[in-house]
Structures are given as structure tokens and as C-alpha cells.
Amino acid sequence: MADITYDSLTGLPSITSFYDQANKLLSGSRDYYLVYFDITRFKYINDILGTQAADQILSQIGELLLELCGDSDCAARVSSDKFVILKSDKTGRDLFIIKLISRMRYFDLPFELMCNYGIYMFTDEPVELAIAVENAALAQARIKGSYTDRSLVYEESFRQEYVSEGEIIGMFEEAIKEHQFQLYFQAQYDHSTGLIVGAEGLVRWIHPSKGVVSPAVFIPILEKTGLITVLDLYVFEQACDTVKYCIDNKIHLVPVSTNFSRHDLRLPDFVEKLEEIRKRYTVDSKYLRVEVTESVVADSLENTNRIVDQLHDCGYLVEMDDFGSGYSSLNVLKDVNFDVIKLDMRFMTNEAKNRRGGMILTAIVNMAQWLNIPVIAEGVETIEQADFLLSIGSEYIQGYLYAKPIPRIDFIQLLKGSSICNVTANMSFLEKIDTCDFWDPNSQDTLIFSNFVGPAAIFYYRNDGEIVVSRVNEKYIEELYMNNSQKDIVSSRFLDSLDEKNRQIYHETVMKAIESQKEETCETWRVLKSECCGETVACIRTNIRMIARGSDKVLFYAMIRNITAEKREIATYKEYERNFKYVVEHANVYFWEYTIATKEMRPCFRCMRDLGLPPLIKNYPEPLIESGLFPADYADFYRDLMRRVDSGEEQIEAVIPLTANRIPFRICYTTEFDSVGNPKKAYGSATLIRNEEEQKEHND
Numbered sequence: 118m119a120d121i122t123y124d125s126l127t128g129l130p131s132i133t134s135f136y137d138q139a140n141k142l143l144s145g146s147r148d149y150y151l152v153y154f155d156i157t158r159f160k161y162i163n164d165i166l167g168t169q170a171a172d173q174i175l176s177q178i179g180e181l182l183l184e185l186c187g188d189s190d191c192a193a194r195v196s197s198d199k200f201v202i203l204k205s206d207k208t209g210r211d212l213f214i215i216k217l218i219s220r221m222r223y224f225d226l227p228f229e230l231m232c233n234y235g236i237y238m239f240t241d242e243p244v245e246l247a248i249a250v251e252n253a254a255l256a257q258a259r260i261k262g263s264y265t266d267r268s269l270v271y272e273e274s275f276r277q278e279y280v281s282e283g284e285i286i287g288m289f290e291e292a293i294k295e296h297q298f299q300l301y302f303q304a305q306y307d308h309s310t311g312l313i314v315g316a317e318g319l320v321r322w323i324h325p326s327k328g329v330v331s332p333a334v335f336i337p338i339l340e341k342t343g344l345i346t347v348l349d350l351y352v353f354e355q356a357c358d359t360v361k362y363c364i365d366n367k368i369h370l371v372p373v374s375t376n377f378s379r380h381d382l383r384l385p386d387f388v389e390k391l392e393e394i395r396k397r398y399t400v401d402s403k404y405l406r407v408e409v410t411e412s413v414v415a416d417s418l419e420n421t422n423r424i425v426d427q428l429h430d431c432g433y434l435v436e437m438d439d440f441g442s443g444y445s446s447l448n449v450l451k452d453v454n455f456d457v458i459k460l461d462m463r464f465m466t467n468e469a470k471n472r473r474g475g476m477i478l479t480a481i482v483n484m485a486q487w488l489n490i491p492v493i494a495e496g497v498e499t500i501e502q503a504d505f506l507l508s509i510g511s512e513y514i515q516g517y518l519y520a521k522p523i524p525r526i527d528f529i530q531l532l533k534g535s536s537i538c539n540v541t542a543n544m545s546f547l548e549k550i551d552t553c554d555f556w557d558p559n560s561q562d563t564l565i566f567s568n569f570v571g572p573a574a575i576f577y578y579r580n581d582g583e584i585v586v587s588r589v590n591e592k593y594i595e596e597l598y599m600n601n602s603q604k605d606i607v608s609s610r611f612l613d614s615l616d617e618k619n620r621q622i623y624h625e626t627v628m629k630a631i632e633s634q635k636e637e638t639c640e641t642w643r644v645l646k647s648e649c650c651g652e653t654v655a656c657i658r659t660n661i662r663m664i665a666r667g668s669d670k671v672l673f674y675a676m677i678r679n680i681t682a683e684k685r686e687i688a689t690y691k692e693y694e695r696n697f698k699y700v701v702e703h704a705n706v707y708f709w710e711y712t713i714a715t716k717e718m719r720p721c722f723r724c725m726r727d728l729g730l731p732p733l734i735k736n737y738p739e740p741l742i743e744s745g746l747f748p749a750d751y752a753d754f755y756r757d758l759m760r761r762v763d764s765g766e767e768q769i770e771a772v773i774p775l776t777a778n779r780i781p782f783r784i785c786y787t788t789e790f791d792s793v794g795n796p797k798k799a800y801g802s803a804t805l806i807r808n809e810e811e812q813k814e815h816n817d
């Protein structure tokens with residue numbers, strides 16, 4: 118056998134070495150199967166993450182395959198992102214595929230690497246290895262891009278139904294002429310009302326001998342050759358025709374979106390072409406929407422923006438397709454003025470469909486609300502998904518749960534029997550934070566939110582009274598002293614932490630903040646829970662401010678402070694104070710409270726009773742100097758003493774004769790400071806000096 122050569126990027130044998138090795142292995146045993154796969158949307162990865170990162174992924178796959186292949190197996194990279202594996206032991210097939218899928222999940226990537234696996238099972242029938250690889254590739258092509266069918270075993274019938282690339286290109290022109298392409302319509306619904314809000318036009322190739330060919334088969338080939346632009350304009354025209362039919366027949370109508378490829382946006386007169394078709398059918402642009410994936414942005418941001426602006430000028434809404442595919446970055450939303458986001462549930466991985474996915478979805482939906490962009494969730498198949506989406510504020514749904522793509526005639530029938538409403542953004546902006554930047558992890562706003570503002574949260578208040586926390590910063594987490602994660606906080610129900618009374622306080626503050634549009638404050642006791650710290654009760658002071666308002670919810674910014682310790686101190690102090698008052702009564706002590714900022718003095722009960730003072734004395738001590746309680750010759754001395762109190766001296770003591778009878782009293786002041794160290798209040802007391810020694814001390 119010739120020496121093995123290697124693929125430098127992946128470390129796997131070169132494809133020629135693979136063929137040599139595989140043939141050798143197969144000559145010894147037929148208990149083998151062949152796995153063929155490539156990476157879904159590898160081109161996007163290249164475009165968006167860059168070639169270096171893409172190469173890194175290929176090399177990681179190489180490492181994985183080397184690890185999973187024993188001495189009696191072999192694997193190689195066929196070309197670019199396509200791999201092939203010859204694996205022994207046919208009974209272990211399913212397990213091996215599961216292993217591949219799950220191991221790729223642990224690649225350190227910002228998304229799940231998606232692959233579909235085509236499988237060819239060797240039998241005793243001799244077959245050329247190249248044909249076996251082709252068969253596995255044929256099986257793979259049938260499920261390529263599917264999120265539910267991850268692997269498929271080749272069957273003989275696949276070959277008969279298969280339409281080759283050459284055939285597609287060869288037949289395309291005729292197919293257009295003969296109207297073999299038909300537009301199917303998939304209705305979109307508002308899950309909160311059950312009304313139809315729109316529809317997506319999806320093309321089908323009704324081939325005279327091969328039957329219905331899925332767009333997944335021919336679109337990529339038409340994309341490669343650029344023929345897609347012809348098809349997309351043809352589809353757009355069919356959409357116009359359907360809209361026109363509905364208008365003419367007075368059928369209640371919803372906007373229809375159609376898909377456009379990056380090639381379309383590169384046409385120098387793309388928007389003019391659309392306008393020419395639309396005007397020919399005399400339909401309003403408000404009934405037509407343009408759907409593009411973010412790959413168009415990867416092409417050229419500048420050009421995309423230019424086209425989107427032109428489309429807006431002509432009255433079209435532009436939808437961003439396949440958001441959440443993992444390859445989409447939030448920056449795209451920031452950079453391009455999309456009107457609608459289409460979030461594909463099928464891009465959610467299995468575990469993502471559970472807890473983590475809930476978080477991701479919630480974050481995306483919240484972010485979209487910040488940006489004032491409605492979200493249509495696609496690929497929704499279960500009522501649980503739909504209900505969950507609704508619970509996080511995303512009501513628009515396109516998926517098998519409500520409707521599959523159906524031919525035009527059935528769609529028109531559906532419209533005739535349905536009620537209709539519009540897709541609208543449900544938040545409208547207020548000022549302040551540049552919301553786009555706020556969600557960009559590298560932005561100044563995020564930096565400020567995370568580092569400089571102190572403990573803060575973003576929450577929204579729904580019309581049904583629910584409060585949903587959507588984002589908290591690190592300091593917020595620290596402030597609660599519970600060692601929770603952001604996830605724990607966001608996923609638990611906020612109102613559950615408050616009892617009835619505190620809930621009411623919070624609710625009232627929220628209402629006040631909505632009305633005043635200013636910052637409002639409240640203090641509430643909450644039950645805080647965490648896995649590691651158990652349960653505790655804490656008092657949180659919250660300053661809240663409204664940021665944005667929608668038809669059914671209001672968005673807030675909240676700054677918090679955990680004031681539990683202070684509160685407990687005050688409670689103890691109040692207890693002391695009660696005891697103190699009791700003691701005072703029996704000890705010839707007069708007691709009062711002086712507020713530094715306002716110069717207000719509040720005497721104790723005894724002062725009021727014995728000295729006839731009112732409960733509140735303003736501009737202290739002047740009224741008492743005037744009344745003669747402080748003798749005139751001591752007036753300046755006492756004023757000076759009060760100046761020392763005002764300036765923040767902590768402890769002051771002096772002896773002063775009081776009343777016309779000049780009875781000597783020892784006056785003491787103790788000053789209290791606020792959290793930033795400014796003098797706030799002073800507590801004064803006056804004790805009668807009876808002791809002769811003390812008097813003497815004074816006289817000296």
C-alpha cells in the first residue's frame with residue numbers, strides 16, 4: 118500500500134489515502150457503513166466568523182474524527198467542509214451518530230454546529246467506494262438543513278427521485294416558462310387572539326415527472342448559479358398577483374412576504390424591478406414584504422442599508438429571516454433598519470428548547486422589544502412553544518401548529534374564513550438609553566450598565582400586573598448577597614418574592630413612576646432564595662424609572678440597594694428609643710430631635726408638658742431665644758453651639774442656665790450622619806444639674 122498522506126488542516130488522511138485504506142478494510146469485512154456530512158451554512162460561518170475561525174472548526178472536527186475512529190475505521194475530508202467516515206460494526210450506527218452530534222455540541226462556539234448525516238450501509242453486494250460515498254451524499258442531501266432529521270440511510274429510490282445539479286440548471290428556464298414554480302402560502306397568526314396577521318410565500322417546484330421538489334433541493338443550486346434572481350422576481354410577481362386577486366374579489370387581505378437572496382440585492386436596479394412589477398399589478402406596497410437573511414449583510418452592509426432605505430421609501434417592510442440561526446449577530450439588527458425579526462424555533466438546539474433556550478429566546482424577544490421590532494416566531498410546532506413565546510411577549514407565530522404552507526387556492530379559502538389583524542410593534546420609544554447599544558455586549562452602554570451604575574436591573578411591567586425582570590448587572594447580583602446567577606434571577610418570578618403588602622407598595626410605585634415619568638422610590642421586604650444560600654428576608658430600596666412604553670407593557674430601569682442591615686439597626690434603635698423615653702420620664706431629662714437641613718426641632722412629650730413647647734419648632738433656636746427660655750446673654754453662645762451641630766460635630770456638651778430663673782442644665786448633642794457622611798439629625802438632651810460639684814464646675 119502507498120504511504121499515507123495527510124490533510125494538513127484536519128490531520129486526517131488525505132482523500133486518496135482514505136480510498137486506499139477504506140478499500141483495504143472493506144476487502145476484509147462487509148460489516149461497515151459510510152457516513153457523509155457537511156456543515157450547515159458553512160459559508161455563513163466563513164463570512165461572519167472569518168476564515169480563521171472556520172478553519173479552526175474544521176480542524177476540531179478532524180481531531181474529533183481521529184478520536185472516534187479505531188484501527189478498523191477511517192475518515193477523511195472530501196473537500197472544503199465535507200467529511201466522510203468508514204465505520205465498522207453496523208449495529209453501533211445510531212450510537213455513533215449520537216456521539217458525533219453530542220460531541221460537536223461541546224465545541225467552544227457561540228452557536229451549535231449543525232450537521233446532517235447521510236449513511237450508506239454496505240452489504241455483500243459489491244459496490245464501488247465512490248458510488249457508496251455518492252449514495253451517502255444523496256441521503257444527506259434529502260435532510261440537509263433539517264433540524265429534526267439529523268441522519269438518513271440511503272435507499273435505492275433516492276437515486277430515481279434525485280435531481281442533479283445539472284438537471285436543475287438545465288430544466289430551470291423551461292420550468293419558469295411553463296409555470297412549474299408555484300407559490301405556497303404559510304399563514305402567520307397572533308397566538309393571543311388566533312387572528313391571521315400575515316403570510317409567507319414559499320416556492321414549490323411542481324415537476325411534471327418528479328413531483329413536488331422541495332426548495333431545499335433547488336434553491337442552493339440556483340443561488341450558486343445566480344439563477345435565483347429570476348425565480349425570486351417570479352415569486353414576487355405571483356405574490357402581487359395573489360394580493361391583486363384578493364383586492365378584486367374583496368377578500369380580506371394580509372401582507373405577504375417573499376424571500377430574496379443576496380444575489381437579488383446585488384442587482385443594480387433591484388428596487389426598480391420590484392416597483393415595476395408591483396405597479397403593473399396596481400397593488401399597495403403595504404401588502405408586500407421583503408424577507409432577507411443576514412447573509413445579505415455579510416455581503417455588504419453599505420449596500421444592504423441603501424436597499425433597505427429604498428424599500429422603505431417605497432413603503433415595503435423588510436423582514437430579517439432566520440434570526441437565531443446562531444450565525445446571526447445582534448450587530449446586524451443595530452446596523453440595519455429591519456422592521457420585523459423572524460426567529461426560527463428550529464434553530465434552537467434540544468437543550469436550548471428547554472431551560473437555556475428559554476433564556477436565549479427571552480433575551481432575543483426582549484431585545485427586539487427594546488428595538489421596537491416585532492418578532493414572528495417560525496417553525497412553531499407545539500402549543501407549549503407557542504404558549505411559552507406568548508408568555509415572554511412574543512405573540513406572532515408561523516408554524517405547523519397553526520398552518521402548513523398551502524397552495525394559493527387553499528390560502529384564499531383560508532382568508533375568506535378568517536379574521537385578520539396587523540403585525541405591529543408593541544413598544545414605542547422614550548428617550549435616554551441608546552437601546553441598540555445597550556444590548557451590544559461591547560458597547561459603552563453595556564459597560565456602564567455592568568460597571569458604573571451600581572446594582573441595576575431592567576424589568577417590564579405588563580398590563581396584567583406581572584413584573585418581569587429581563588436583565589440585571591453583576592452588582593445587582595452582589596447586592597442581594599445570595600450568590601444567584603443572572604439566569605436564576607431572570608427566570609424566577611419577581612412577584613413571588615413579595616408578600617401581599619409589599620407587592621402593593623411596589624405596584625403603587627410602578628404606577629407613580631408611569632404617571633410622573635420621573636424616578637420613584639420604594640422600600641420593600643422580599644424573600645430571596647438561592648440554591649447555595651437558602652432563603653432569607655431582605656429589605657430592598659428601589660429607585661425605578663420608566664424607559665419605554667407599549668400597548669401592553671412598560672419597560673423600567675431599576676437601581677437597588679439592600680438596606681436590610683440599616684433597617685434592622687433602625688428597628689433596634691426604635692426599641693432603644695422607647696426604653697429611653699421611659700427612662701427620661703423618670704430622670705429629669707428633656708429630650709428633642711433637631712433636623713439639620715431644615716432647622717426644625719421636635720421636643721419630647723416632657724418638654725411640651727413642662728415647658729409648654731409646641732410639637733414642632735421651626736428656625737430653631739430663635740423662637741426659644743425670643744421666648745426667654747434661653748437667657749439673652751446666652752443667646753449667642755447657644756447660636757454658636759448650634760452652628761457646631763450644623764457643621765457636623767459629632768458630640769457636643771455645654772452647661773447653660775435656662776429660663777428666667779437661670780436653672781443650670783447640661784445640654785448634650787449627638788449627631789447622626791447619612792450614608793454619605795453628611796450630618797442629618799442631632800439628638801439633644803438637657804439634664805438638670807443638681808449636684809453642687811457640677812454647679813461649681815460650671816461657675817469655674
Ligand code: C2E
Pocket residue numbers: 265303318319320331332333336345348349352375376377378438439463495496497498515516517518522
Ligand atoms: P424559510 O424562509 O426559513 O421558510 C420557512 C421554512 O420552514 C419553509 O420551508 C416552511 O415550510 C418551513 N416551516 C414552516 N413552519 C414549520 C414548522 O412548524 N416546522 C418545520 N419543521 N418547518 C416549518 P420550505 O418551504 O421548505 O423552504 C425552505 C427554504 O427555502 C426557506 O426557508 C427559504 O430560505 C427558501 N425559499 C423558499 N422559497 C423561496 C423563494 O421564493 N426564494 C428564495 N430565495 N428562497 C426561498
Ligand code: CA
Pocket residue numbers: 317376408438
Ligand atoms: Ca423566509
Ligand code: CA
Pocket residue numbers: 438439459461495
Ligand atoms: Ca426562516
